Amino acid sequence: MTTGSVVTVTGTLANHSAAAEAVTLKATLSYVSPSGQRVAISGSSRSFQLAAGQTVGQPFSFTISTYVPRGAYTIALTATDTAGDTASGSAALTVV
Numbered sequence: 001m002t003t004g005s006v007v008t009v010t011g012t013l014a015n016h017s018a019a020a021e022a023v024t025l026k027a028t029l030s031y032v033s034p035s036g037q038r039v040a041i042s043g044s045s046r047s048f049q050l051a052a053g054q055t056v057g058q059p060f061s062f063t064i065s066t067y068v069p070r071g072a073y074t075i076a077l078t079a080t081d082t083a084g085d086t087a088s089g090s091a092a093l094t095v096v
Contacts, residue, residue: 015055021050
C-alpha cells in the first residue's frame with residue numbers, strides 16, 4: 001500500500017444461537033510509534049441485529065492519507081454482543 005490507497009477489510013460474523021443478537025463491530029487501523037506506543041489513526045463501528053443462524057459480512061474502508069507514516073500497521077476487528085462477549089481478528093498492512 002502507499003498513500004492515497006483505499007484499504008477495505010470485511011468482518012464476517014455468524015450467529016450460531018437460536019435467538020437474534022444485537023452486535024457492534026468495530027474496525028481500527030493502528031500502528032506502533034517509535035516510542036512503542038500503539039496509535040489508532042482511524043476507526044469505525046457499526047451496530048446491527050443478527051437473526052438466529054444468520055451470517056453477515058460488514059466491509060470497512062480506510063484511506064491511507066499523506067500524513068500516515070510509512071511502516072507496519074494492524075487492522076483490528078472486534079465484535080461485541082449485548083452480553084459483553086467478544087470475538088476479534090486482525091490483519092497486517094505495510095505502507096510503503
